[in-house]
Amino acid sequence: MRTRYIIYIALALLVAYLIYNKFFSPHAKESAAAIAAGGKGSKGRKNGPVSVNIMIVKDTAVNNIIDVTGSIDANEKVSLVSQTAGNITGIYFTEGSKVKKGQLLVKVYNQDLEASLQQIKYQETLAKQNEYRNKILLQKEAISQQEYDTSLTSLNSLKAQGDVIRAQISRTEIHAPFSGTIGLRNVSPGGYLSPQSPIAQLVNIDPAKVTFSVPERYLSIIGPGSKIRFNTESSRENFTATVYAIEPSIDVNSRTITVRAKAPNPKGLLTAGGFAKINLTLDQIPKTILLPTQAVIPDLKSSLVYVYQNGVAVSKPVKTDMRTDTKIQIIDGLKPGDSVVVSGLIQMRPKVPLKIAKVIK
Structure with missing residues (x-):
């Protein structure tokens, strides 16, 4: 125990x-x-002060630029076809090569027409001689006017028949309607060619046409002579073009207007059907305020920024407009000389004490 x-x-x-x-x-x-x-x-x-960078607001001149997309079209483009049917007797172009306007590209069998033309030429020669003799006889009053008119009509009729055959022969030869690059051919020598048979595509892309649409609000700003800059996926170069035509009506669905510009293409770097990323300078705003995008905080009703005042953060609602990749335009809520907080925004609250680490001018 x-x-x-x-x-x-x-x-x-x-x-x-x-x-x-x-x-x-x-x-x-x-x-x-x-x-x-x-x-x-x-x-x-x-509870200590938050170290921040601030930016002194000032008026800045800025170009009013919009980015749109468009398509690249050929200056001239045609699918070559024959106006008559027949067997192909000759192909006089190489696929993918340059051709000149008027160059013979394809020929269809026309020996029967050539023979008919030759026959008409013989008859026409005889008719000319007959008309000449009758004309002399008429001057000597050896024949009547009616006899001479009959010989003249016969001559003119033969000339007309010759013109018809020449037109038929011309349709058996396909010539380039303009200078350009010819594409892949769809026919072969000896094959039968009909008016429905596509021969090849002929494209002229110097200059190239750039077609794009802009919002209706810019209709009064853009016009013939306006300059655009653009680039493509297939090239690292930047290209320029000049607006030369505008569609006279607005698209009722998108409320945009179609614009077309021409771009020099001497090196052939632009290809028909390509995609163009267009940078369009509309006008210049002489005085406006630009802030880094991260300095503007989206709010439910508007946007706000934090301003350094008397050692603390003060929130200010602002109105914004144009945006770029890194900047945003402030059209109301700030004035030149304001000190806008551009860093440490996660810690920002009204009346938070601030310590300036860097001033950006």
């Missing part, structure tokens, strides 16, 4: 020692003091 009491007393003393060592010993007091000091230090850091 005494042994049990001794064990209880020993356990009680051990617990008392542990409690004393944890809460009342000099070491425990020092630890508590250190924790309290650390808490005060953390609170001080939390």
Whole structure:
């Protein structure tokens, strides 16, 4: 029994020692003091000023530029076909080559027409001689006017027949209607060619046409002579073009107007059907405010920025308009000389103390 009491007393003393060592010993007091000091230090850091970069607002001249997409078209483009049917007797072009206007490209069988033309020529020669003799006889009053008129009509009729055959022969020869590059041919020598058979495509793409659409609001700004800059996926070069035609009506679905420009293409870097990313300079705004995009915070009703005033952050609602990749235009809410916060925006709240790390002018 005494042994049990001794064990209880020993356990009680051990617990008392542990409690004393944890809460009342000099070491425990020092630890508590250190924790309290650390808490005060953390609170001080939390309520300390936020280090930020600020930008001094100033008026800036900026070009009013919009980015649109368009398509590249050939200056002239035609699918070559024959006006008559027959077997092909000659192909006089190489696929993908340059051809000149009027160059013979394909010839269809026409020997029967050539023979008929030759026959008409013989008859015409005889008719000319007959007409000449009758004309002399008429002057000498050896024949009547009616006899001479009959010989003249016969001559003119033969000339007309010759013209008809020449026209038929011309339709058996396909010539290039303009200079350009001819594409892949769809016919072979000896094959039968009909008016429905496509021969090849002929394309002239110097200059190239660039077709695109702009919003209706810019109709009064853009016009013939306006310059555009654009680039394509197939080339790293930047190209320029000049507007030369505008569609006279507005698309009722998109409320846009179609514009067409011409771009020099001496190196052949532009290809018909290509995609153009167009940079269109409409006009210049002489005085406006531009801020880095990250400085403007979207809000439910508008947008806002934080301004440095008397050492603290002050929020200001602003109205925005034109945007670029890195800048945004402010049309209301700021004035030149304001100090706009452009960094540390995650920590921004109204009345937050600020410390200026850098001033951007």
